[in-house]
Amino acid sequence: MAEQLREISERLRSIESSLENVRLGSGSAADASPTSLPSLTHHHSSEADSSSSASINNNDAGHLSGANGSNPLNTVNEFQDAIEASSPKGVASPTDWLGAGGTNMSPVMSRLFAGAPIADAVIRGVMTAEECEASFQIFFLKLAPWTMFFDDKRDRSASAMRERSPLLFHAILLSTGYYLSTSERGAQVYYALTALVNELIAPLLISALPQQVNTDFVRALCLLVLYKPVQHAALFQAGITDPEQQEASAKVNASSGSILSGVMIRTAFALSLPSITSTFAKSFSPTIAIAPQVVSDLRLWLWLCIVDTHGALTTGRSGQVDIQEALKTTRLFSSLKLQPFDVRLAATVELYATARLAVSSAWFAGARSIAPHELRKFNKDLDEWEAFWKEPLRDAAAAGDAQAYTVSTVFMNFIRLVVNSSVFTRWRTERNLRPTLTTEDWSFLTHTVNAAERVAFSLCIESRSDGIFTREVNWPAKQPGQPRPPLQLDPVVVDSHRTAFDTITTVVYVYSLILLAKMANTGLIRCELRVLSDEYERGVSLDMPKSIVDGAKLGRLLELGSSFLETIAPTPSHPARKHARMLKAIFAAGTQGQVLLRSDVLASTDSTPASASSNPQPTAATSNGGAGTADAEQPDFALSSSELGTFTGFPPTPQDNGDSGAGASTAEPGLALASVLGGISPSFFGDLGFFDGMWTGTDANGMDGMAIDWDNLATNMAKTPAVEFMPPVNPSDYFVAR
Numbered sequence: 001m002a003e004q005l006r007e008i009s010e011r012l013r014s015i016e017s018s019l020e021n022v023r024l025g026s027g028s029a030a031d032a033s034p035t036s037l038p039s040l041t042h043h044h045s046s047e048a049d050s051s052s053s054a055s056i057n058n059n060d061a062g063h064l065s066g067a068n069g070s071n072p073l074n075t076v077n078e079f080q081d082a083i084e085a086s087s088p089k090g091v092a093s094p095t096d097w098l099g100a101g102g103t104n105m106s107p108v109m110s111r112l113f114a115g116a117p118i119a120d121a122v123i124r125g126v127m128t129a130e131e132c133e134a135s136f137q138i139f140f141l142k143l144a145p146w147t148m149f150f151d152d153k154r155d156r157s158a159s160a161m162r163e164r165s166p167l168l169f170h171a172i173l174l175s176t177g178y179y180l181s182t183s184e185r186g187a188q189v190y191y192a193l194t195a196l197v198n199e200l201i202a203p204l205l206i207s208a209l210p211q212q213v214n215t216d217f218v219r220a221l222c223l224l225v226l227y228k229p230v231q232h233a234a235l236f237q238a239g240i241t242d243p244e245q246q247e248a249s250a251k252v253n254a255s256s257g258s259i260l261s262g263v264m265i266r267t268a269f270a271l272s273l274p275s276i277t278s279t280f281a282k283s284f285s286p287t288i289a290i291a292p293q294v295v296s297d298l299r300l301w302l303w304l305c306i307v308d309t310h311g312a313l314t315t316g317r318s319g320q321v322d323i324q325e326a327l328k329t330t331r332l333f334s335s336l337k338l339q340p341f342d343v344r345l346a347a348t349v350e351l352y353a354t355a356r357l358a359v360s361s362a363w364f365a366g367a368r369s370i371a372p373h374e375l376r377k378f379n380k381d382l383d384e385w386e387a388f389w390k391e392p393l394r395d396a397a398a399a400g401d402a403q404a405y406t407v408s409t410v411f412m413n414f415i416r417l418v419v420n421s422s423v424f425t426r427w428r429t430e431r432n433l434r435p436t437l438t439t440e441d442w443s444f445l446t447h448t449v450n451a452a453e454r455v456a457f458s459l460c461i462e463s464r465s466d467g468i469f470t471r472e473v474n475w476p477a478k479q480p481g482q483p484r485p486p487l488q489l490d491p492v493v494v495d496s497h498r499t500a501f502d503t504i505t506t507v508v509y510v511y512s513l514i515l516l517a518k519m520a521n522t523g524l525i526r527c528e529l530r531v532l533s534d535e536y537e538r539g540v541s542l543d544m545p546k547s548i549v550d551g552a553k554l555g556r557l558l559e560l561g562s563s564f565l566e567t568i569a570p571t572p573s574h575p576a577r578k579h580a581r582m583l584k585a586i587f588a589a590g591t592q593g594q595v596l597l598r599s600d601v602l603a604s605t606d607s608t609p610a611s612a613s614s615n616p617q618p619t620a621a622t623s624n625g626g627a628g629t630a631d632a633e634q635p636d637f638a639l640s641s642s643e644l645g646t647f648t649g650f651p652p653t654p655q656d657n658g659d660s661g662a663g664a665s666t667a668e669p670g671l672a673l674a675s676v677l678g679g680i681s682p683s684f685f686g687d688l689g690f691f692d693g694m695w696t697g698t699d700a701n702g703m704d705g706m707a708i709d710w711d712n713l714a715t716n717m718a719k720t721p722a723v724e725f726m727p728p729v730n731p732s733d734y735f736v737a738r
Helices: 002-025 050-054 072-086 107-113 129-147 158-164 166-180 184-207 215-226 232-237 243-251 254-270 273-283 292-315 330-336 342-359 372-399 404-420 422-429 439-457 491-497 502-522 533-537 553-568 575-591 667-678 710-718
Strands: none
Touching (some): 129 158, 129 166, 184 215, 232 243, 254 273, 254 292, 273 330, 292 330, 292 404, 292 502, 342 372, 342 404, 372 404, 404 439, 404 491, 439 502, 439 553, 502 575, 553 575, 575 667
């Protein structure tokens, strides 16, 4: 026995010495994370060929290792693996003498798990193999152009993906299945796919095997962040049975987005994915093809740079990625044009890089005063980005990426308006003191208004410039003394946006329009979208909330935005439909009682202003900025015919040019609009931190806060002369080839 113990002791010392030599001799890649994160061996998928060995951090050990090659947990694992590997044949293995119990399975475990079908849509009869392939074709035709991190050749086969990464395979089916869930069969398939993805992802988050933690796992998480699945079963068990609430809890859920993004980014760091930019640069050659795995991983990392900065921009959370490192490869990568979307991907990374400094600043978070020089630099960088990428994006659009120019410029303008609107945010918090606005402040506010206008105007046919691939603000001519003609919703834009990811359908467009409505209601801009710098400097009172002029630019954009959101909603309960009603509420409240009605209203006998309601109109207390109580009777914004004569906002005089201002109308529409705007909680829009449910009372800026019951908004809207600007599109048309 003593001899055996001595032999075991010598073997252990030999193993420890070998492990120490490996630790000291192994080169460890620098961790790009701002914190010290563990680094995982980079496991490639089974399809990667031998040429992909140039990809990031290849290590045959196949185990977790720290940034310095050692940490307590990994030391234990490496020690045990080395013992098992050194055990001679015919001798009891270390696991035996350590008491692991071998491979025996308990009777209970055998009874429960042996023969149970694995989590697979085909094996469990949820979908046929042919249906899976068809879903993949829909995904790569309609959804993948929005994500840009998939390889059109390597990832397009459903059967190959099913073998390579079950989680990513089912995440693709689930994301596509949402748009096919309006039928009874489609709904059943969607519920089953949701359960399968839940079943597959739980073990990976709780006790993943090293070979399961790879870039396909990160891709699956990224897809689930972009197209958040609706957890119908869990929500039903939690007592949330209303379809609108169920979908809103998924599609506009900032918490789930932050959690998944955190796991996704940390896993990418653990895989040493940031080093792929260096690998790509070293592998770049105009004549020699780069390994497909390297290109695929670079696409993924560039997209994660975008996601991380977008989260910092819209939720205020700290960014974790050094996007500057990615900029070393963007233009090399775009020059290869390996896929139609690669140019747009590279351009979008550089676009978000312009915002990174601004969103990381204390003034953006409201911790200190705005730094004008930083805001000037931000706008200058955006101008330079647009000047450089305008032609490459147009060329990419002509070469097959139809969204290259349009979507990129929408993101550019959205970023510009979010950052520049910090001036408006600061002004609103100090408005009771009537803060001084400098010439630069008015310039930043003008940037905000122009950017929001460009975002919304891009939805109409009138924005087409040089074909359908580029967009410009080009308002139709306005006749003196007449309202502007309605804008026509562009079916090309509608078709491409029906399968856009959640941030596009629930944040970008509706936020831009609400921001314009808020600025007009406070009196800083007119409804013709002109800032009132001269009037403000002359001391014009902004105490009374301003109305919206029906037929002016803002009104037409609200109509357009409402039509767009209602049309692109893929299901009857998608949040875009609720947001469309919200824009109608803003429009109806802000324009109520104006005597010049639109032709579409006049054509409908039930769309004319209703008779006077028994509900009380705003009192003197609320007109002077008093707070409405949460249990106050809901206001009815419909006016009687006898009251219509008190509104003189239409027809506008040539001098007014369609703008609203002091004396353009009585106080009621402005107060009604302030009430609606005050009832929109910022948690409404998920990633921007905008709506959690019903909110009543006075808003933070002192405007009148009459209660608005958003849970029963449809009932409220029935009392208001809201207009169906465009009939909804049949969901069966979603995937019709155009």
